[in-house]
Amino acid sequence: MRTFKQTGFNTLKIAIDGPAGAGKSTVARRIAEELGILYIDTGAMYRALTWKALQSKINLSAPGELHQLARATVIDLQDNGHGMRVYCDGQDVTTQIRSPEVSRMVSVVAADDNVRQVMVDKQRAIALRSDVVMDGRDITHCVLPDAEYKFFLTASLDVRTMRRGQELQSQGYEVDLARLKQEISERDQRDMNRKVGPLMITPDAVVIDTSDIDCEGAVRKVLGIVREG
Ligand code: DC
Numbered sequence: 001m002r003t004f005k006q007t008g009f010n011t012l013k014i015a016i017d018g019p020a021g022a023g024k025s026t027v028a029r030r031i032a033e034e035l036g037i038l039y040i041d042t043g044a045m046y047r048a049l050t051w052k053a054l055q056s057k058i059n060l061s062a063p064g065e066l067h068q069l070a071r072a073t074v075i076d077l078q079d080n081g082h083g084m085r086v087y088c089d090g091q092d093v094t095t096q097i098r099s100p101e102v103s104r105m106v107s108v109v110a111a112d113d114n115v116r117q118v119m120v121d122k123q124r125a126i127a128l129r130s131d132v133v134m135d136g137r138d139i140t141h142c143v144l145p146d147a148e149y150k151f152f153l154t155a156s157l158d159v160r161t162m163r164r165g166q167e168l169q170s171q172g173y174e175v176d177l178a179r180l181k182q183e184i185s186e187r188d189q190r191d192m193n194r195k196v197g198p199l200m201i202t203p204d205a206v207v208i209d210t211s212d213i214d215c216e217g218a219v220r221k222v223l224g225i226v227r228e229g
Contacts, residue, residue: 040132074089
């Protein structure tokens with residue numbers, strides 16, 4: 001039986017936004033696990049499309065081409081019990097979408113209005129069918145503005161850089177922390193200043209700063225609020 005609040009909608013929606021490296025994915029995945037519901041990493045969707053755009057060598061500044069690519073691409077997120085796998089047209093691209101090249105270009109692809117519309121439609125369709133924890137940049141105010149629970153996870157730029165750096169090192173990449181910090185900061189700026197679906201804190205979101213708490217601390221905070229109803 002459910003112990004959390006439900007609205008007239010048939011599905012439970014927990015929306016989490018925040019900048020890169022704030023711990024959204026780790027926290028969102030754990031919340032979904034605890035509640036036994038689906039986790040959708042919308043950043044992975046934009047990354048998968050960016051990976052395909054780079055592979056296909058399309059002209060990223062030609063808006064029509066990106067829109068066409070977004071419509072023609074099937075992106076699938078599957079949790080096989082050992083973490084989420086990301087598929088692009090049936091190919092497992094879980095590792096490839098975390099490459100520095102994709103990270104550098106993804107906010108350019110994500111700034112395309114038509115691409116966003118295609119992605120937002122896909123994300124809403126998933127949330128209509130299933131109880132979901134969804135994380136990204138525009139989930140609380142654009143994709144799921146009627147979500148029952150909204151959170152904004154953040155952390156200082158230094159902490160976020162350290163986290164991303166460790167993640168990349170564990171994947172075998174050499175990391176220049178000063179350059180990474182600069183890239184994350186530029187990405188934040190592009191994400192916050194684009195016309196459509198910018199990164200922002202909505203008045204109804206609970207802000208959680210993870211600079212001084214670990215992800216489990218953030219998970220406990222979120223679960224406390226959701227279970228209280
Ligand atoms: O969360 P992430 O770092 O994997 O996200 C990758 C990029 O995708 C990031 O630059 C912002 C963008 N993004 C977005 O614009 N909207 C979302 N809902 C999710 C991610």
